[in-house]
Amino acid sequence: MFGPSVVWKVMLGAALLGAASGFIGTFAVLRRRALVGDMLAHAALPGICLAFLLVGSRELFSLSLGALATGLLGVVCVAAIARWTRTSQDAAIGIVLSTFFGAGIVLLTVIQSNPTGHQAGIDTYLFGEIASLQSRDLGTIGITALTVLFLVLLGFKELQVLSFDPEFAAAQGWPTFWLDLAVMTMVAVVTTIGLPICGVILMAAMLITPAVAARFWTNRLEHLLAIAALIGALAGAGGCLLAAPQLTATIGLGWLSSSHGVPPGPLIVLAGTALLMVSMFFAPERGLVARAWRERKLRARIAQDHLLRALYELGEKEPEARPWIDQHRLMHHGHWTPSTVPFRLSQADRKGLLEHQSNRVRFTDRGRALAAKLVRTHRLWELYMVEDWRRSPELVDRSADAVEHSLPEEVVERLEALLQSEGRLPATSLGEVPESPHPIEP
Amino acid sequence: MFLALTNPFGPDMLPLLLQVVLLASLVNVSCALVGSFLVLRRMSMMGDALSHAVLPGLVIAFLFSGSLGVVPMFLGAIAAGIATTFLTQALHQYGHVSTDASMGVVFTSFFAVGVVLLKRYASNVHLDVSCVYEGSLLWLAMDTETVAGLEIPRQVAVVLPVLLINLAVMTLLWKEFKLTTFDAALATSMGFSAPVIHYLLMALVAMTAVASFRSVGSILVVAMLIVPPASAQLLVHRLGPLLAVACAIGVFVAAAGATLAIWLNVEPPGMMAVVAGVVYGLTVLFSPTSGLLSRALFHRRTASRILREDLLAMLYRVHEHDADQRLSLHEAIDAVGGGAAARRAFRSLRRQGDLRQTVEGLALTDQGRATASQLVRTHRLWETYLVEELGLALDHVHEPAHRIEHFIDEEIREQLAKSLPQSAEDPHGRDIPE
Numbered sequence: 001m002f003g004p005s006v007v008w009k010v011m012l013g014a015a016l017l018g019a020a021s022g023f024i025g026t027f028a029v030l031r032r033r034a035l036v037g038d039m040l041a042h043a044a045l046p047g048i049c050l051a052f053l054l055v056g057s058r059e060l061f062s063l064s065l066g067a068l069a070t071g072l073l074g075v076v077c078v079a080a081i082a083r084w085t086r087t088s089q090d091a092a093i094g095i096v097l098s099t100f101f102g103a104g105i106v107l108l109t110v111i112q113s114n115p116t117g118h119q120a121g122i123d124t125y126l127f128g129e130i131a132s133l134q135s136r137d138l139g140t141i142g143i144t145a146l147t148v149l150f151l152v153l154l155g156f157k158e159l160q161v162l163s164f165d166p167e168f169a170a171a172q173g174w175p176t177f178w179l180d181l182a183v184m185t186m187v188a189v190v191t192t193i194g195l196p197i198c199g200v201i202l203m204a205a206m207l208i209t210p211a212v213a214a215r216f217w218t219n220r221l222e223h224l225l226a227i228a229a230l231i232g233a234l235a236g237a238g239g240c241l242l243a244a245p246q247l248t249a250t251i252g253l254g255w256l257s258s259s260h261g262v263p264p265g266p267l268i269v270l271a272g273t274a275l276l277m278v279s280m281f282f283a284p285e286r287g288l289v290a291r292a293w294r295e296r297k298l299r300a301r302i303a304q305d306h307l308l309r310a311l312y313e314l315g316e317k318e319p320e321a322r323p324w325i326d327q328h329r330l331m332h333h334g335h336w337t338p339s340t341v342p343f344r345l346s347q348a349d350r351k352g353l354l355e356h357q358s359n360r361v362r363f364t365d366r367g368r369a370l371a372a373k374l375v376r377t378h379r380l381w382e383l384y385m386v387e388d389w390r391r392s393p394e395l396v397d398r399s400a401d402a403v404e405h406s407l408p409e410e411v412v413e414r415l416e417a418l419l420q421s422e423g424r425l426p427a428t429s430l431g432e433v434p435e436s437p438h439p440i441e442p
Numbered sequence: 443m444f445l446a447l448t449n450p451f452g453p454d455m456l457p458l459l460l461q462v463v464l465l466a467s468l469v470n471v472s473c474a475l476v477g478s479f480l481v482l483r484r485m486s487m488m489g490d491a492l493s494h495a496v497l498p499g500l501v502i503a504f505l506f507s508g509s510l511g512v513v514p515m516f517l518g519a520i521a522a523g524i525a526t527t528f529l530t531q532a533l534h535q536y537g538h539v540s541t542d543a544s545m546g547v548v549f550t551s552f553f554a555v556g557v558v559l560l561k562r563y564a565s566n567v568h569l570d571v572s573c574v575y576e577g578s579l580l581w582l583a584m585d586t587e588t589v590a591g592l593e594i595p596r597q598v599a600v601v602l603p604v605l606l607i608n609l610a611v612m613t614l615l616w617k618e619f620k621l622t623t624f625d626a627a628l629a630t631s632m633g634f635s636a637p638v639i640h641y642l643l644m645a646l647v648a649m650t651a652v653a654s655f656r657s658v659g660s661i662l663v664v665a666m667l668i669v670p671p672a673s674a675q676l677l678v679h680r681l682g683p684l685l686a687v688a689c690a691i692g693v694f695v696a697a698a699g700a701t702l703a704i705w706l707n708v709e710p711p712g713m714m715a716v717v718a719g720v721v722y723g724l725t726v727l728f729s730p731t732s733g734l735l736s737r738a739l740f741h742r743r744t745a746s747r748i749l750r751e752d753l754l755a756m757l758y759r760v761h762e763h764d765a766d767q768r769l770s771l772h773e774a775i776d777a778v779g780g781g782a783a784a785r786r787a788f789r790s791l792r793r794q795g796d797l798r799q800t801v802e803g804l805a806l807t808d809q810g811r812a813t814a815s816q817l818v819r820t821h822r823l824w825e826t827y828l829v830e831e832l833g834l835a836l837d838h839v840h841e842p843a844h845r846i847e848h849f850i851d852e853e854i855r856e857q858l859a860k861s862l863p864q865s866a867e868d869p870h871g872r873d874i875p876e
Contacts, residue, residue, distance in 0.1 A: 038490070094489065094667075094669075095722055102718075106708045106714075110708060113707060204546060205547070209547050211543070229679065262561045270551065
């Protein structure tokens with residue numbers, strides 16, 4: 001919907017705005033005030049209309065001042081309602097958002113009924129006019145972004161504590177109310193700058209989505225802010241790219257930008273959402289895939305531990321150290337389904353823990369050592385539970401089942417020393433596998 | 443800026459006004475019904491989210507059915523509403539994102555999808571996005587049909603069924619809604635599924651939002667969902683009355699908003715949101731139970747009663763100490779803290795005839811002496827109680843007794859007297875007056 005020469009300027013503007021809102025939006029999200037951005041964007045409408053009525057022109061600066069004024073008034077109203085009435089904060093946000101917006105609509109109809117006022121349409125306000133971005137606007141956005149960056153760096157320590165532990169910040173004697181207000185003012189300024197360019201919904205999304213996406217990548221605030229800014233910039237630039245027909249056609253997405261023209265606003269939102277989804281699934285530490293993979297590996301290890309212990313317990317009474325055990329006995333012993341036992345056995349075989357011979361298996365030396373260690377942990381814990389926790393010997397098996405996989409070697413050794421010093425283990429058996437306190441099922 | 447005023451009750455405007463009020467009242471009452479539960483469950487912003495997120499549902503329903511009929515519209519809205527609820531919940535649960543942030547992400551994305559679909563495939567439809575925002579109450583109210591001799595707006599056929607469905611569901615599942623709203627854990631343990639009720643509520647909200655937003659616009663749906671229930675919450679404390687008051691406020695907002703809007707020649711939905719905001723502001727200030735002003739008034743009354751009582755008790759003690767000593771007005775006022783409040787307390791005591799001002803100074807009347815002796819009796823009984831029963835040291839009992847003497851009524855005082863060993867003196871050795 002615009003020519004290539006404009007595209008780069010618009011992309012730069014959207015990227016800058018995305019970076020600024022992603023950056024400052026992080027604090028709003030961390031303070032559980034994600035929807036305050038939405039509220040600010042809506043509460044700006046009456047301010048814009050009032051400024052227009054007072055000044056009588058669409059001069060950007062005065063409109064922005066008006067937007068900022070009613071936006072901040074909205075923030076103060078929400079804080080006051082939440083502080084002094086029984087209304088909860090979410091309802092307060094909704095009340096301020098909708099009432100202010102209603103007042104804005106009323107003012108808008110007043111403007112539209114005036115002979116001079118036909119220029120300010122609500123469509124511009126809802127979706128913004130990113131294509132009309134001027135070089136001067138780039139300057140404004142850039143200066144705003146740098147100012148916000150500077151202010152945040154100035155109070156970084158305080159904001160960090162406020163974001164993660166507001167009670168501690170208050171206990172330190174810091175003015176949490178004013179810090180919060182400062183953050184919200186910065187959110188309001190960025191929203192106000194972005195509103196005429198991007199529109200209401202986009203601003204709400206740009207404050208929230210990058211921060212939520214960045215949260216999947218890191219636990220540190222510095223990195224969080226940087227990644228959120230980066231994701232915001234990528235979303236801004238990417239959305240503009242999608243809206244430019246010349247460019248989308250070359251990458252095979254030409255269907256997106258028809259002759260009617262999809263405004264870049266929604267596409268920027270969707271680009272942000274796409275980045276969020278990529279982050280949510282594929283981020284290395286906290287991503288869903290990584291978490292599912294870790295969980296799967298843990299489950300496999302636990303299953304293997306259970307198998308090794310079962311094999312050990314079945315062969316314990318045999319005279320030889322590594323007796324052959326029939327697979328059928330194993331299946332009955334552990335209540336496994338017939339299909340899982342061969343699968344787990346072959347996995348353990350591949351790791352060199354077992355040997356196969358037709359229908360029978362037995363430990364390798366390494367497998368036996370590993371199994372002995374497990375059984376030892378299991379039984380030491382059982383003994384401890386029986387004596388120190390006064391549990392019946394029949395009931396301790398379950399608890400030991402859960403603990404045996406994760407009890408550190410150091411704790412096992414201290415447990416052994418403790419039991420031995422109380423005479424509950426024969427003094428010679430250090431590092432040996434003790435007797436089970438309960439009968440083992442055949 | 444000059445507003446052209448129109449008389450809303452004039453013969454040419456009155457029918458329109460009535461139609462607007464009828465339509466808006468139906469919308470507001472169905473919004474207030476479901477909105478009350480949103481507000482009570484602290485999910486008010488879900489109303490905002492859903493009223494945006496239904497857009498793609500509408501567009502898809504339109505693309506499939508090729509019409510803007512009521513049934514596909516509702517189905518699309520309910521599907522989008524449930525999808526939004528589900529995704530918000532999933533993002534919160536599996537992504538460890540806080541609820542408000544996940545709500546914000548989901549509804550903005552849905553809205554963006556809706557706008558893209560709309561612009562790409564359905565740009566010639568009468569489903570303008572700004573109309574979704576502003577609503578077109580006036581046009582819809584003017585589009586009437588004569589039913590049984592009355593001009594009824596056609597849109598009533600969309601809004602009334604939704605109201606009836608809301609009413610029916612609330613009536614049938616009243617106790618389930620109530621229980622899951624106030625104690626979800628108890629509801630689950632009693633075998634009512636809280637999630638099912640949650641999704642049902644969200645489906646109702648989505649349906650209500652869709653039925654309403656062609657009339658009043660999506661943001662004003664939010665106003666009607668949240669503001670009347672939030673106001674009602676400040677006025678009453680039981681669920682049934684809360685719903686009734688919220689609905690009444692909804693109707694009032696419709697009537698007052700429409701009248702003002704026609705009078706001032708502005709958009710009725712916007713005016714209704716403003717009126718709703720004003721109603722909320724008034725309840726915040728003047729609600730009899732929790733209003734800021736009534737609470738301030740109550741505090742002031744209590745404070746001045748305490749001052750009056752302190753003044754009386756002080757004069758009683760002075761007289762007890764030395765029957766000839768008279769305090770001057772200034773001395774007395776300084777003794778209870780001084781200032782305008784103390785002077786006011788003095789004036790009101792004199793008006794009530796509890797004390798009189800003579801040339802020698804202040805003196806209690808018989809009536810004043812009787813009140814004061816009861817106060818001092820409470821004070822000294824309490825001191826005795828603290829020493830005898832709780833074993834507090836002598837120098838620790840005056841302050842608490844001084845505070846509590848204003849809040850112990852006759853019944854408790856005599857019970858106190860009965861439960862203590864019969865003694866005419868308090869621990870400081872002063873007489874306990876009868």
